[in-house]
Amino acid sequence: MTRYEEAKKRYAAYGIDTDAAIEKLKNIPVSLHCWQGDDVGGFDSKDALSGGIMTTGNYPGKATTPEELMMDIDKVISLCPGKIKLNLHACYAIFEDGEFADRDQLQPKHFKKWVEFAKERGLGIDFNPTFFSHPMVKDGLTLSSPDETVRRFWVEHGKACIRISQYFAEETGIPCVMNIWAGDGYKDIPADRMGPRLRYKKSFEEIIAEPHDPALVKPCVESKVFGIGVESYTAGSAEFTLNFAATHEGVLPLMDNGHYHPQEFVSDKIPALLCFFPELALHITRGVRWDSDHVVLFDDETKEMAKEVVRNDALDRVYMALDYFDASINRIAAWTMGFRSWQKALLNAMCLPNKQLKELQDAGKFTELFVKQEEAKLLPFADVWEHYCEVCGVKAGSEWFDEVQAYEKEVLSKRG
Numbered sequence: 001m002t003r004y005e006e007a008k009k010r011y012a013a014y015g016i017d018t019d020a021a022i023e024k025l026k027n028i029p030v031s032l033h034c035w036q037g038d039d040v041g042g043f044d045s046k047d048a049l050s051g052g053i054m055t056t057g058n059y060p061g062k063a064t065t066p067e068e069l070m071m072d073i074d075k076v077i078s079l080c081p082g083k084i085k086l087n088l089h090a091c092y093a094i095f096e097d098g099e100f101a102d103r104d105q106l107q108p109k110h111f112k113k114w115v116e117f118a119k120e121r122g123l124g125i126d127f128n129p130t131f132f133s134h135p136m137v138k139d140g141l142t143l144s145s146p147d148e149t150v151r152r153f154w155v156e157h158g159k160a161c162i163r164i165s166q167y168f169a170e171e172t173g174i175p176c177v178m179n180i181w182a183g184d185g186y187k188d189i190p191a192d193r194m195g196p197r198l199r200y201k202k203s204f205e206e207i208i209a210e211p212h213d214p215a216l217v218k219p220c221v222e223s224k225v226f227g228i229g230v231e232s233y234t235a236g237s238a239e240f241t242l243n244f245a246a247t248h249e250g251v252l253p254l255m256d257n258g259h260y261h262p263q264e265f266v267s268d269k270i271p272a273l274l275c276f277f278p279e280l281a282l283h284i285t286r287g288v289r290w291d292s293d294h295v296v297l298f299d300d301e302t303k304e305m306a307k308e309v310v311r312n313d314a315l316d317r318v319y320m321a322l323d324y325f326d327a328s329i330n331r332i333a334a335w336t337m338g339f340r341s342w343q344k345a346l347l348n349a350m351c352l353p354n355k356q357l358k359e360l361q362d363a364g365k366f367t368e369l370f371v372k373q374e375e376a377k378l379l380p381f382a383d384v385w386e387h388y389c390e391v392c393g394v395k396a397g398s399e400w401f402d403e404v405q406a407y408e409k410e411v412l413s414k415r416g
């Protein structure tokens, strides 16, 4: 008997069908963010990364052209089990020689190469307007700016992105999740906290009024507690974005687990929002002391978040996207590890005796629940994971890193 067959029997004793879990997970899309490949650089501007976010590290071999980035994404795809969706930011527009369009003038044609890339690989595309790293960010503000010229520029950018999202969905045949995050805020104590939020609200409303098919384009609003240089006040706070989504049909709340106070947990927020919203979205990351966007690991909170999606039967109601960037280690390894970690967390959640544990809770058998939850951690999950990777045709253990090393030697190290 193989190790997987042995493990399968042990899981079956708890009423868990590991074959069914593997079959299901294979087809659940998870969005892979293009921006891990080049430290959130993009191709449309020479401006340094700004807007409250920051990449640290200077590992060699960063992608600097669309061709390099696409090649790197292909490498990551080849190392990851499961179903990938591509997640792009507007700053990754690809211009023909000599051509340029500012963010308010972006058109579907500037993303044609990405659509070709996605279609050749059977991937859907998610999208994000880019409200940072641009000269039109004035005093740290975009959509909430009191300068009408600035605010207008960014509203036009948002509207352009709705049209591009519609194009992605029509071309790929897969709905496009379009997430709006702007880091608008103030470094020090503001004199007016409501004014910027009212302008932000108006801007959002103008953006989503751009014609689109709600079955194809899913606008989201992402909150944040603070950013670098905007420590005292963020216009798009948790309450602001949540209430916006709750009061605007078709708009989804998006929770980034790096965007809250360090002792707040998105795992607890997922079921809270599922009580009210038909659909919601996640940015999965790992904050170390702050929104540091460390690479996602198979750690406790990651597992807990996946558990809340899986055991509430919400895999078709929660759009899952990765959002981290580390430039201090090999970017391909970082990218791959984060994607694989979330896959592990989902598979792990599917292979827990969720029904049995819930019954213990409802029956008030808390001692037994406590014991069984700990016992479940030591089921032979590694064997199920290895089998899942095999089924998906990728390396199960750390052998995938051999391929990363070879790629670094043959490709990354030769980049100027």
Ligand SMILES: [Mn+2]
Residues within 6 Å of the ligand: 181, 222, 256, 283, 323
């Ligand atoms: Mn995010």
